[in-house]
Amino acid sequence: MATHPVPAYASSANPTFGSGDAMGMQSLTPAFSPLYQQIKGLILQSLQSGEWKPGETIPSEMDLAARFRVSQGTVRKAIDELSAENLVVRRQGKGTFVATHAEQQMQYRFLKLQPDNGDAQNEGPAERTIIDCKRLRASAEVARALGLRSGDPVLQVRRVLAFAGVPTILEDLWLPGTPFKGLTAERLSDYHGPMYALFETEFGVRMVRADETIRAVNPDAEQARLLGVGIAVPLLSVERVAYTYNDTPMELRRGLYRTDTHHYRNALS
Amino acid sequence: MATHPVPAYASSANPTFGSGDAMGMQSLTPAFSPLYQQIKGLILQSLQSGEWKPGETIPSEMDLAARFRVSQGTVRKAIDELSAENLVVRRQGKGTFVATHAEQQMQYRFLKLQPDNGDAQNEGPAERTIIDCKRLRASAEVARALGLRSGDPVLQVRRVLAFAGVPTILEDLWLPGTPFKGLTAERLSDYHGPMYALFETEFGVRMVRADETIRAVNPDAEQARLLGVGIAVPLLSVERVAYTYNDTPMELRRGLYRTDTHHYRNALS
């Protein structure tokens, strides 16, 4: 029957849900957290464990309410937050879906560089060129960013993105070796679509949020060559750490952006 | 008695609120929008009109529910969104407050530049120096950004922010002349606190959101001099348009940020 986990206090002996029963038990919990937060945590676990995969629907609110023995409203509030965090997408009349980077809508969610004239949609897809892809040992710096130890195996990728034939972005990526075991330059080159979508389907790694550190820099000789600019041209240095569920860092990415035809866009609120 | 505006369909002749009454009337509305959105709009109007000023409390959820003749839950959902947009701040047990840039917490909400070591809080306040403050006619570019016509009066301010004695930010600001009529260099220099807080208290202009366009550039001779760097040093160019309520642009700000000791931080989600 109900083999699903259920919040601690809700699973104790009181099947009745007359007004205030659940609330009454909350005060017994030492480390108090609202019921809907606990439900959110349970749903998060299921997302994490892959019970529902990116693009699939999760059970309906009523089903989840029955599973967790809470009201639909409580499940709703839990899903509201997951939806606000872009972990899940609601579609009226259809259901709630596990968010994925494969959807057109979410293609460039983490890329804030836009062409100066017109929006990113009209620009056409970026032309991607893998420059390099090799396994090596994590430097202290890379290890710290990825939560590894120095010397742990990592994968390093260098690539260039061009728009309308103009190389615009030079990126170096570091990925933890273990989760990305089978990744090769060939695999990357052959795949047409967002890199994060490939990570989802091939390696079960879904990027959920990221932090970026931005600076203005000059390129070194090789960087300048790859981007086709002089070494005196100022470029945007964008260092990104991307996280999966549980705030686990899974990618370090250092990008150099040309800002003569594009700009980094940020909305503050 | 109730002299307050009330949503159109809720004010029509049905004082009973048995299950579904209000909903039944929604379908009669051609341009349908949920009740709580309409309530949100009404609260927004009151914020905009200055019925409740920054830092003050707004009426309790129960009071607003009574005023608008809806349930507390509906008011709650409206305020939830206003809170998510940082227009309002909830404090359990105390009330809901109109957000203000004067609070310590919100001091640097729009300034994403952080010291490389340690966080912005430990850095101490920026040392501000007003370089220039003059009235002039809007150029085409400034007029477009501020939603004015070329030649309309605008106020231009140039200032430098230094941290620990090191000039780090050079900013040029353009403000529409009419709303900021009494603003002078003296007023700016004498005021100790966030500039946006001064705008609130002195001019009733509250900045609600902003868009930033970021590029890497080299400074011109004067900019380099004011920041104490060479003209070959790459700097972050941050162009910000800040908006009040109703998406009305009220400030154009062009900042040059040094990124040798600081960095621009951005969280993606």
Added chain:
DNA sequence: CAGTGGTCTAGACCACACT
């Protein structure tokens, strides 16, 4: 048509702050 998410209500009780 049934099923899904979305809105609305009413009422209870909890956690917190002030008095």
Added chain:
DNA sequence: GTGTGGTCTAGACCACTGC
């Protein structure tokens, strides 16, 4: 204690999707 926001429930009905 009183009043505020915060949580939870139960039940109704609306809007949308697809069978």
